[in-house]
Every structure is written in C-alpha cells, then in structure tokens.
Amino acid sequence: MTDQELRVSKIENGTVIDHIAGGQALNVLAILGINGSRGETVSVGMNVPSDRLGRKDVVKVEDRELSQSELDVLSLIAPAATINIIRGYDVVEKNRVERPSSVTGVLECPNQHCITAEDEPIDTQFEVLDDGVRCVYCDTIIRESIATQIKV
Amino acid sequence: MRHDHITSAKQLSRSDIEAVLDRAGEIAGNPAAYADRHEGALLGLMFFEPSTRTKMSFSAAIKRLGGDIVDMGPVDSSSVQKGESLADTVRVVEGYADAVVLRHPKEGSAQMASEFVDIPLINGGDGAGQHPTQTLLDLYTIRENAGLDDLTIGIMGDLKYGRTVHSLAYALTTFDTRQHFISPESLKLPRNVRYDLHEQGSSIKEHTELEEILPSLDVLYVTRIQKERFPDESEYRKVAGEYQIDAETLEMAKDSLTVMHPLPRVDEIAHDIDDTEYATYFEQAHNGVPVRMALLDLLLGGGQ
Numbered sequence A: 001m002t003d004q005e006l007r008v009s010k011i012e013n014g015t016v017i018d019h020i021a022g023g024q025a026l027n028v029l030a031i032l033g034i035n036g037s038r039g040e041t042v043s044v045g046m047n048v049p050s051d052r053l054g055r056k057d058v059v060k061v062e063d064r065e066l067s068q069s070e071l072d073v074l075s076l077i078a079p080a081a082t083i084n085i086i087r088g089y090d091v092v093e094k095n096r097v098e099r100p101s102s103v104t105g106v107l108e109c110p111n112q113h114c115i116t117a118e119d120e121p122i123d124t125q126f127e128v129l130d131d132g133v134r135c136v137y138c139d140t141i142i143r144e145s146i147a148t149q150i151k152v
Numbered sequence B: 001m002r003h004d005h006i007t008s009a010k011q012l013s014r015s016d017i018e019a020v021l022d023r024a025g026e027i028a029g030n031p032a033a034y035a036d037r038h039e040g041a042l043l044g045l046m047f048f049e050p051s052t053r054t055k056m057s058f059s060a061a062i063k064r065l066g067g068d069i070v071d072m073g074p075v076d077s078s079s080v081q082k083g084e085s086l087a088d089t090v091r092v093v094e095g096y097a098d099a100v101v102l103r104h105p106k107e108g109s110a111q112m113a114s115e116f117v118d119i120p121l122i123n124g125g126d127g128a129g130q131h132p133t134q135t136l137l138d139l140y141t142i143r144e145n146a147g148l149d150d151l152t153i154g155i156m157g158d159l160k161y162g163r164t165v166h167s168l169a170y171a172l173t174t175f176d177t178r179q180h181f182i183s184p185e186s187l188k189l190p191r192n193v194r195y196d197l198h199e200q201g202s203s204i205k206e207h208t209e210l211e212e213i214l215p216s217l218d219v220l221y222v223t224r225i226q227k228e229r230f231p232d233e234s235e236y237r238k239v240a241g242e243y244q245i246d247a248e249t250l251e252m253a254k255d256s257l258t259v260m261h262p263l264p265r266v267d268e269i270a271h272d273i274d275d276t277e278y279a280t281y282f283e284q285a286h287n288g289v290p291v292r293m294a295l296l297d298l299l300l301g302g303g304q
Ligand SMILES: [Zn+2]
Pocket: A109, A110, A111, A114, A115, A116, A135, A136, A137, A138, A139, A140, B108
C-alpha cells in the first residue's frame, strides 16, 4: 500500500471531515466526543499537503453521520472544513460547515467570575462573532483559544 | 419602553434611554404627582453583596412612588448559605414582589436570573459586569448639565475594570458624542468593550495624559484607580497620582466643564473642587432617586 492509498483509503459508511486546519484534528475529535472508547474506527491524517490550506488535517469516522449541532460547533475551529457523508463507499452528501449564530452547552466560559461557572440550572451560551465567540452572560470574548474551552 | 427586564445598558436603545430620562425629569419637576402612583407595589431587594447606596436609592425610589420594599436581608442570614441556587432563590422571591432588584457578585447573574422570572428584574450590579441604573443616572446628569448631543466627554481612571465606564461608553455611542479615554497603559479599555464601541461605529480616542484634551472637554468623568490592581503600593501611588485632579488642574478647562464621579471617591478628585461650579458628583448621586423612580414607573406599567 502506498502512502497515497493509506491517506485516501475509502470507508464504506460514515463521515469524512476534510480541510481541517493543520493541527486541529484532535480538537475536532474532542468536540465530537470521539475518543475510540466506543470501538468506532477512526482514521486521522495530520498535516497532509493541501492546495487550499497548505497543510490540512483529515478525519474519517466509520459508521457515524454528524448531526447539525455537531457541525455547528465544528465550524468554530474548522471553518474551512468540508463534510462528506459516505454510504456504500459513495459520497452521498458533501457539505461545507456553516457558522451558527450561537452555540449552547458546548463551550466553557473562561471567566471564573461568570455565573455559568456556578452550580446553576443553565447551559453556557455563546454568540458567534466574526472572529470568535462571546459569552451571552458575562460578555467575555474568546478568540484564539476556542478549542481549549470545549467541555469534556 | 418595551423591556420586561433591565439587565444591561446595552439592551437600551436611544428612545428607551430618552423615555427614562424624560420621565425622570417630569418626576424631579413634580414629585408630588407621583407620590401615590404605585401605591401597594412591592419591590424585592436581593442583595448578595453589600451596596448601601444602591439599596437605599432603590428603597427611596419605590417609597416615593407609594410602594414599599421586601428585603432578602444580608446573605449570611438567608437560605443562600445553605447552598440554594440563584435560579431557585429568585423564583421564590418572584412570589413576594411586583419587581425585583438583584445585586450579585457573579457576572451575568442578572441575565441568568431574568430567564427564570416573569416579574421585571433590574440588575443592581453583577460583579464586574453591568450596572444599568448607574448608567441611566449618569446619562441624566450629563443631559441636565451639558446635553447629550454635540458632546465631548473624557472618561478617566480605571477603564479596564470599571464597569460603570463600560456601560456609559456604550450608551453614549447612541448619541452624538466624542469620547476620549484617559488611563495608564495597564488600565486601558478591555478588548470586549473596544469591540462593542467599534461595532457601534464609535471612534475611540485613547490617551495617557489628561492635559492634551482637557481644554476641549464638556464633561470629565473620573473613576477610582484601585490599589488591588497593582503589584505593590509604590507602583500604585506613582500611577494613581498622575490621574488625580485638583482646582489647579482644571485651570485649563472650559468654564462650563462638568466633573462627574460615580462615588465613593478616595483622592482622585481633591476637595478644593467640591465648591466650584465644576463639581457635579453629589448632584449625580442624588439623581439616582428620580431616575430609578422613572425606571420603576415604566416597568410597573406607568407608561400608558
Ligand atoms: Zn461568561
């Protein structure tokens, strides 16, 4: 098997997330809650040469199709990503991620004085800005470090 | 005004602000006409941290409208100590009052609490976050003394942590104002505030010295620089000293300059300014009552 074949080897059913910014693949998996513990087959390609991004990451998850809310969050750290849904070795859907206007319950507010850090019956909520997200409760803006604020 | 809750100055449009200030002006001009306006109305006071002035000012406001208060009392004697969530506490208090004022140390607490109640909730200060009634009384004071249009204002002191400054600066963008921000390098406006002002189309002019813009100002809004913001006492003294004003400092100012301060002050405004025409900070504090009366009147249905 050549390098090229290893990288692009097809999956029968599942999702291929392509055009992830180089180095972000593990964060993408973290967002999707994929750590291999459920026995799913996951292939990760990191820093693959790309015409569009220079270097890109690619993630293939077998036997799983992503939901819209998963795609929403994905868009925050992988805005250029393309999502290919595979059934029977064929791409049946090809989508770009779209930035949602807000994300709920996924990110943690980095402000330790924020009410969302207390034991209250609410989800975190962030408004999506052009270049970051903002806590709707305390107004804190997260820009560079969105991936580290993902709840695990 | 079409708001159920007042959690942030950012939610207020220019016409909302003008409705409150107009009503406050009417109340200040004829308080007797409002004395029974909300007879029997109960205002719940939920103060999770001490703030004597805000509390007294709200109490005075509802009583001067003919209503009364129900006070949760200090936190150490209430159920909060037993670990009850704010969401639960506010839902209980909702049954006791017609409107509620919340002061709480956590940022975003008022926004969260408002999601759990149907009676009007007013944010009386949420940590380093918002304090919208302070903003409204500041705007009222500015309008009474200098007008809100074609205004040049300088805001000086701790611009990084000073929440009154953030709300005021944002609210002023809805009027025709030129805003100058004067602070030490380490206490400049934070990123989220600059973002908002920029989004509002406001040009932000930042300075480290007052002298260069003082002669152009109609209003100088001074805030306290706190010791806790500095690594050591000597650094604090050196920096804070550069942002204190006295009568001599103001020799370069316009005769009509209005000097404001949210109080309490320490030594950022010398006492020799108190008796001059510039000093407006006590009037500003007194304006808290008619402005909070106006807000309560509108929220309790006095608008029709
Ligand atoms: Zn927050």
